[in-house]
Amino acid sequence: MRKVRVLMAEKGLAYNHDQVNPFKPPPDFETISPLKRIPVLRDEGDGANVTIPDSSVICAYLERKHPTPSLYPSAPVDYARALWLEEYASSDFARVGAVTVFQPVVLKRIMRQESDFAAAKEGWEQKVPPFFDYFERELGDRTHFVGDKLSIADIAIASPFVNLAHAGFVPDSGRHPHLSRFVKAMHARPSFAACIEEECKGLSRLGLKYAS
Ligand SMILES: N[C@@H](CCC(=O)N[C@@H](CS)C(=O)NCC(=O)O)C(=O)O
Structure with a gap:
């Protein structure tokens, strides 16, 4: 979760943070996080309407959507x-x-x-x-x-x-x-x-x- 927050800060992206306790998840949490783990990104910006679990997948998604500054080497x-x-x-x-x-x-x-x-x-x-x-x-x-x-x-x-x-x-x-x-x-x-x-x-x- 912290990895995602740091990446977003490095890219200058604003977000709201809802604290979820994965050991006492809210009802239906598994519908957006099948392994009942955090973090999960909900993106409703620029016409998007997605929820994405897993910090690595979230970071890769954000890199594609907001490529500057790039945090993934190109070679x-x-x-x-x-x-x-x-x-x-x-x-x-x-x-x-x-x-x-x-x-x-x-x-x-x-x-x-x-x-x-x-x-x-x-x-x-x-x-x-x-x-x-x-x-x-x-x-x-x-x-x-x-x-x-x-x-x-x-x-x-x-x-x-x-x-x-x-x-x-x-x-x-x-x-x-x-x-x-x-x-x-x-x-x-x-x-x-x-x-x-x-x-x-x-x-x-x-x-x-x-x-x-
Ligand atoms: N590979 C996942 C691992 C996420 C993960 O293990 N999150 C922990 C909290 S930092 C969690 O939700 N643990 C609760 C559980 O595994 O039930 C990612 O990087 O997002």
Whole structure:
């Protein structure tokens, strides 16, 4: 969901945001999201009347509809690399980070339970490092993951790191220096900073401190 909001901000697109809890979805939610997952885009602009589930599909749709600035590389190899990195980040990395780190700390607080920091620390130490090692290698000393400009790959990779930071975890700049620098730079962009600020308002009321 954050990935879509950041992409829309980078493209200067306005939207209304209806908060849906996927664990307590509204009636008939599966008619627009068969897997009962968020995000879902409803587009009624410029004669359109569609609902589109899945963050990757939504982003690809928005790129076609609003091509400037382009957030997908045009060279075939770069395009494939960006899509792969998006898939890797938005599916497995996001899910592992959510289940092993975010849910024990943040989701538990949202459900008015005690955070389980020991479980999150275990997930952070055992499940997350292979993803970080891969990102570190793929990024090297460059600013962006594909070519020399912002792409969907950067947005998709930086997004789950916000969840990890809400749980109090940030990459170690000694062990993953390139990744750590990248995440800081991405989260400082106005597109990410606005999302993070809004999310922190709600979560700080639950006693959660954003790590940076
Ligand atoms: N591949 C989907 C994954 C979406 C996803 O897993 N969303 C989570 C919240 S961030 C969700 O709705 N979870 C509820 C569930 O899986 O039942 C996408 O990128 O849109």
